[in-house]
Amino acid sequence: MTHTPPLFVAFTGADDPSLLPGMMALGARYPIEWGMLLDEAQEGAPLFPDARARAQMLAAPGLRWAAHVCGDQARRIADAPDSATIDLQGFTRVQVNHGFAGSSPEQIANTIAFGRRKGLRAMLQTLGDFPQEPRLDWLFDVSFGRGNRPAQWPALDLAGPFCGYSGGINPDNVAATLEAIAAPPEAAYWIDMESGVRSEGSFDLAKCEAICRSVYP
Template sequence: MINLCTLTGVDVRTDLGRVIEMAAAYPFLEFGILLSRTPEDKDPRYPQFRQIADMVERLSGRAKLALHVCGRAVGEFVKEPAKGAVYAGQDIHDLVAAGIGRVQLNFNFERFGLSVEEIDKAVRRTSAKVITQHFPANAPVSLGVTAPNHQVLYDASGGRGVAAAGYDRPFAGKYTGYAGGLGPGNVLSAVAAIQSVIGDDTVWIDMESRIRTDGYLDLDKCGNVAASIAPVLVASAASS
């Protein structure tokens, strides 16, 4: 069954009070916050570190939170630089400890210069669940990381809103998610398609680009998604 829906991209314009209300109304929701250190990542999806810290402080304990770590920040998370280096007072691990339940590392394994062993070690040393995206270039990570808190997200779209052509079975022994072009207009059909392939496994879904308007997270679209899938998820849970 699907037991979690991640709405990714809480930004500086997001009404956090509404986020808290939605989290209470729909306990299956998780809200993702994007973090990038890469200079070109300047669009509204990426709040500044201090803004993220404020969001986590306000939402911790009131909403399920995921931190989606992008670009060069992935290397920072994996290699865990010494305190005071590069980003003084902005340590990602401290941010995670403040109230993040899951961390998603967005990178391409073939281009990033990290070993599977380094990634596995980084996953093991954090108390959070750690997600890596699965697509062909990341297959060594999906299959090679053995940390018990490692999770895998099918996402060939990479946040570009490209719908998946189909859905594969979940990874054996790993909590598995599905993303790629999901939004208010197609989430119900996607949920049905996902449920048809997952058998007795429990999985989650994630969406980003199609729940934004003019670059910013649209909580009306998020609310439409939550309301439409709630009966399906509740019925699925009741029958399991």
């Protein structure tokens, strides 16, 4: 292994409470952040657990959760944060998926303010180089859950904000992806995947474990 490994891997789209024993066992062995997608309009659909499932999953001991807020609530956070009503108890970070055309300075400021009010580290997505705004965490993502891989990965700045990478990462290509990212020594970053850890539409813990084994041999 010649790459600098990420601080943790993020598996987004966990939606099945029956997998909690396996998730807790895997989380005890590897540094993992579990991403939960939240959108009132899609609640109960695959990827978007309903209120009962969310409560079960957030109550499980030893798991670190990030909220990936989509839909109306994400737009409220970005454009009018005082109007956002989403409950984020049990999460340690919040990613605001308000749209895929980039964020304006006002939306960045609103997201920072919202995260601070909630006591959470906030994240936004970027389509290109990582912005030099250290009050947010930044996820490079040109895939948006579709499994598309980028032509190239932006470079990490050791003096810049905390950043992550997403886009078509799966057990078969994660090692090559880390080599392509080529994080310098002592770099702090994470990798995130959604479609790459699903099989036939379902969250697949075997794929999560395969990723962890490859990243942290």
